[in-house]
Amino acid sequence: MHPRRSAQEVLLCDLCETVPLQSHCELCNINLCVNCAGKHVSDSSKRHKVVPFLHRKSTNYHKCPDHADKHCEIYCEKCGIPVCLTCVTSGKHKGHDISDILEKVSAKTESLQKDLKELETRIYPRYEEMASNVETEKAEIETKYGKLTTDADEQGEILHREITAIVNRRKSAIAEMKTKHLDALNKNTEEITQKITELKQIMSDLKSILKSNDVSLTSTYKSRNSEFRTLPPKVRVTVPSFSAQKINKYQLNEMFGSLSPLSINTEHGDTMKSAEAVSSPPVKPLLDEPRVTATIDTGYGNPYSVSCLSEDQVWTCGEKKPMKLLNLQSKLLTSIQTKSGGQPYDIAVTRDGDLVYTDTSNNTLNLIKNKQIQTVITLQGWRSRNVCCTAGNDLLVTMISDDLKQSKVVRYSSSTETQSIQFDVQGRPLYSSGISTKSISENRNLDICMADWGAKAVVVVNQSGKLRFRYTGHPSNTKQSFTPRGITTDSQSHILTADDDNDRIHILDQDGQFLRYIHCGLQDPFGLCVDIRDNLFVAEWGTAKVKKIQYL
Template sequence: MDPFRRAQIILLCDLCKTAHLQSHCERCDINICQTCVGEHLSDSSIRHNVVPYKYRKSLNYSKCPDHADELCKHYCKECDIPVCSTCVSSSKHEGHDISDILEKLSAKTESLQKDLDELDTRIYPRYEEMASDVQTEKAELETNYGELTTIADQQGEILHREITAIVNQRKSAIAEMKNKHLSTLNKNTEEITQKMTDLKQIMSDLKSILKSNDVSLTSTYKSRNSEFRTLPPKIQVTVPSFSAQKINIDQLNEMFGSLSPLSINTEHGDTMNSAEAVSSPPVKPLLDEPRVTATIDTGYRELHSVSCLSEDQVWTCGDNKTMELLNLQSELLTSIQTKSGKWPTDIAVTRDGDLVYTDPSIKTVNLIKNKQIQTVITLQGWVPLSVCCTASDDLLVTMVSDNRKQSKVVRYSGSTEKQSIQFDDQGRPLYSSGYIKYLSENKNLDICVADRLASAVVVVNQSGKLRFRYTGHPSNIEQSFNPYGITTDSQSHILTADFNNRLIHILDQDGQFLRYIHCDLKLPSGLCVDIRDNLFVAELIIAKVKKIQYL
């Protein structure tokens, strides 16, 4: 029955006290007649929510623990608790900032919904993805370890009875490593599964709170999202390789071949940005007319590379053994000589502000900390070329083989090789064998290489899978595309120096050409950007660095 037509109950407007109510303001929790609605909505300082009375939501106010007959319709910001009217007027809350509980309810409801959305659409799917990756790796265990066992069997058949004992030893080692590998993955799966179970429970609780519209539960809810933004550790296990040797009966045990150790590395789980941080950094549109804001004269005969230490200090290297730190006024702040006394090929600055350089003459990658040179990587059979520091503080190094027939990108954590990127899915080389091959890691963790000999920018994802090749833009430029230096910015733009055409190409993260930067550049070589996305361009022959604003 319509409440307005009940003979025994007459519901009147809370404002005029005379007319029958028609509506309900959920924000103010009052009943209003049709005449008073307009007057009520005229107060623009409050975000009212007026609905037909029969569609109103019933609010479950909590009872005051100190005054049993009263409901807590207010909120004390200092004490962070719901309070009733009597509490408000008491000396206990004198001078405190008191607000309507509905203000707190609205804010907390919005916060709960944001937490639920982040858990449901961002965090939980990442856990599902991690769990799927581990299951895939487990599914490949039989194949990978089966191949090792087959190799051991083939080698054993050649040596017949004399090596039976050795074959059994190797099989046992393989089985033990396999079990350890599987045990490690199972443990990782259990940890991820437990986290997923906890997340499901939290999401269920949040849904229940939101559905209940319970003021007490809503106002006292404490978010746990930050606890789950840091993903569980990611286990990386390298399947052992088998090195077979030629048969020598007198040295069977040594010549049979050995298994490399089972390598199990635990990476700290990635910490996902909060839902509020997803939209950052703010979008910065490209300027129609980029402009040079500073020019640094380095004094080199040839300037090869530049790397930002700050907005007004850059490291440089060129055609001698000295690396120099300069400010925007071309003043020399610090200089460091290479350990070998030969030219460095490239430089980069770590997250801690230390300088890294490659020395092809002695095949090393070196770290300069407190002006002391530490050799971090020493290569054999390969010559290091360019280097960059990643968001995870790894080093990415381009290198070419001693015979100049092969080229690859290798990721290092300290002195430990973590990843080698050399071929595509069809086994074809990703990179040319040329020496000039600068690289940069993009914000989406793609690895971008400017391969000058190939006349291409080659971009692979974090796993080393080819995403695309950019071979220039079909526009009116003087000569063919000739990429040299490369860098990326906060907008995930890829910027590469077109050496012969004396300009910079700006691409989006998917390799789509956006525009050029001209700025009267003279043979641009090395590139870098600072934390405010100012571009620094090294000009090879005139040995100057130009600071350019393009966003």
């Protein structure tokens, strides 16, 4: 028995060892009397937790694997393991930083509680939502695949009707030919039969003359044998043949109609940020009066794209001229012609500072590194349009089909397609068809934002491609309909889009709520980008200038 424990089970304070205990410090795992408890908590170097002794939590110390009679009451920070006092004094952990195991457990417990809270309130609900969405999609499959089967049956019936009609036309033609053939033979038969009748009559007359020995009949007889030596014409009719074409199964399959390939893409899962990472960046309020801080003369007739290389250098492109790198004083730093010799459709700067551009003349996506052009992607059946670089250094490319009936957004990692975004959950197109511009940008929350000029809307989907919202303009003071051209986003997750017909920029929050306009005397604003300090650069179609605007 402990020397301080008597037979009457009187428990004494661990510090003074004379007064019965009343409290317990859960941090230090010691028992205290009233006086010692007051002195103990006065030590502000630790966050002591003194509770009534009867309310104390029992501590399950781990037995030391090296010293069986000892408990691990100390934590070695270097080795990352619980140890006992003997382990420390024996020299094995000499010079290592150590801490009280209960302090470590307390910190770990707090971390565990944070993890549990995040799992319960943020992560698990998202998994449940994803599972629910998959079940919804599975329920829709029966209807969609049922329609495909019905379409195939209907196409089969159409082909059956067409084949039956063709067979009937051929059989009718055969019957008509047969009738004509028999008519020709019957007519020939009639002519021959008539000649036979005449020959029989002549032969009978000759027999009668010979038998009668009548001088008059014999002397007046005129022979017709020469007439009958020329036989009647024989009708020759060739029975038509049926030249059956060899059935080309491939052509028949193509004629029947084709199924688009089943596309099963494992898309980038949304990476949920930790509770600490979710905290917002430093708030930069919007200026009441945005102001132009620099104006760059591009030298283009109509500049339509701009992308920041740095705070004072921007790449630009315009009609029928090379891409240009300009500084704020309009000085030309670099000029690069496209590989095809045509004009680029859009440009973007990667996180590594390289330039990418889309070329509609040969349907390619190209990377310029150290002034050397590499063709990264060549499209088949689709035409590249606008491009942007993501926070993960992927490329998002908008494109339209060769028949101009479909539009989509494709994500590329290097030259590998990793995601395709085209339809909503009901299977309806997310984006307009046709050749209109479809500028694109990734927001800080990883939403994918498109300025769909053809739809006259900003279309925003989340990282998985699910539609979040459409913005079709603000009703105030609109001269003409909303015509979004360029689009960009900033550190505050604002969405900025150029409304060229109304000569202004719309600023939206990340959920599509209108905040305010930027005017600044703009004329036909087209391409947009922001630099790392959230300065806005606007390529003006109407003035051949790029304006740098401070709006935060």
